Amino acid sequence: MNRLALPAVLAAIALVLTGCAGGTPADDGAPVDLSQVTLRVGDQAGIQSAVVEASGALDGAPYTVEWAQFPAAAPLLEALRSEAIDIGIAGDAPTLTALSSTDSIKIVEATRSPAHGGLALLVPGDSPVQTVADLRGKKVSPTTQGSIGHYLLLRALEEAGVPAEEVEISFLQPVDAAAALNSGAIDAWSTWDPYTAVAQQESGARILRDSEGLGTGLTFLDANTAALEDPGTRAAMADFTERYATALQWARENPAENAAIYSELTGRPAEVAQLMADRAQRETEPLDDALVTELQEVADRYADYGVLRSSVDVGSAVEDLAAPAGR
Incomplete structure (x- = not known):
């Protein structure tokens, strides 16, 4: 092959x-x-x-x-x-x-x-963040601005009653976002496959909120x-x-x-x-x-x-x- x-x-x-x-x-x-x-x-x-x-x-x-x-x-x-x-x-x-x-x-x-191509909001496996509401005051990358990850983050925050301005949003390219999540530089990452699957299987990332009901x-x-x-x-x-x-x-x-x-x-x-x-x-x-x-x-x-x-x-x-x- x-x-x-x-x-x-x-x-x-x-x-x-x-x-x-x-x-x-x-x-x-x-x-x-x-x-x-x-x-x-x-x-x-x-x-x-x-x-x-x-x-x-x-x-x-x-x-x-x-x-x-x-x-x-x-x-x-x-x-x-x-x-x-x-x-x-x-x-x-x-x-x-x-x-x-x-x-x-x-x-x-x-x-x-x-399955929405694996679109999900991720946190490290040992993160104290258990719900989207816990992201208040946290730093999150929705990957690139205007992406499906950005839309999912805003929809998830709206669903949880968290104003977007109460979350620090950092736009990072996928490779940089993955490194930032692993190092603790960001608290959560909204992304899609293959990045979601790699983060789950190789870094132990946990899905905080998938896109069911929030995306098309x-x-x-x-x-x-x-x-x-x-x-x-x-x-x-x-x-x-x-x-x-x-x-x-x-x-x-x-x-x-x-x-x-x-x-x-x-x-x-x-x-x-x-x-x-x-x-x-x-x-x-x-x-x-x-x-x-x-x-x-x-x-x-x-x-x-x-x-x-x-x-x-x-x-x-x-x-x-x-x-x-x-x-």
Whole structure:
């Protein structure tokens, strides 16, 4: 499985898949030569790219895929906004954070994880903190600003009746946050897998509050508008989203092989990899009115927390790849 030996963070890999040149009609009816298209896909920690590769979902794709790796959603979305990548995966909260400051990003596919991808508020195993209310006066990292970890922390504090200003919030990148939790520099950490699983299994971290009832478990494939307006790139993205759904199905149907991916990808013990793989299972969901309404509620709450720069109209941020550009 050497082909799955991808770095856990900040790696840059290129997966070149060529097939028949096949033509797809452009908006003006002229065929698009997908063999000339390179689709730049943003991933976090190499996980999705490894699953896609192992599943064989991209076999025969008539375009080239280049993967770019990021440690979290915030830098991925910034790369998307700056058009360094065409499409990338990000959770609901960071997607909304990005949408509040730009109209150059659209949601093109939705997936949901019943286990919310391991999103949880963690404390050291021997911490005297037993409830979220005990975090008053404590130092907590919600990982990056505007992340799903940030949203979970604010929701958990609200649930516990603790004003956010009564907690010292320190935004740290995952590696720094893990070190800070282990050293006692922070009292709690709100994060997601693979970081949650590693902290649980290797550092004995304890889940203070999971995201059940507080989060949606939604993750999106987001695209920039420049890529969507290009007929060739748009056609490649439409095909890629279908293949990505196939990869997710493969992961659900092959749990042992999926867990092996996590083990080799992260270099972690089998029990850590299995936990991550189990909690990573997700399925695609239609971008319908019900989902838009659900996400709008998250956006409105996040705006009320003062995290979003401006309000977000979720409906206008959803793009149907099956429709012609601009419609």
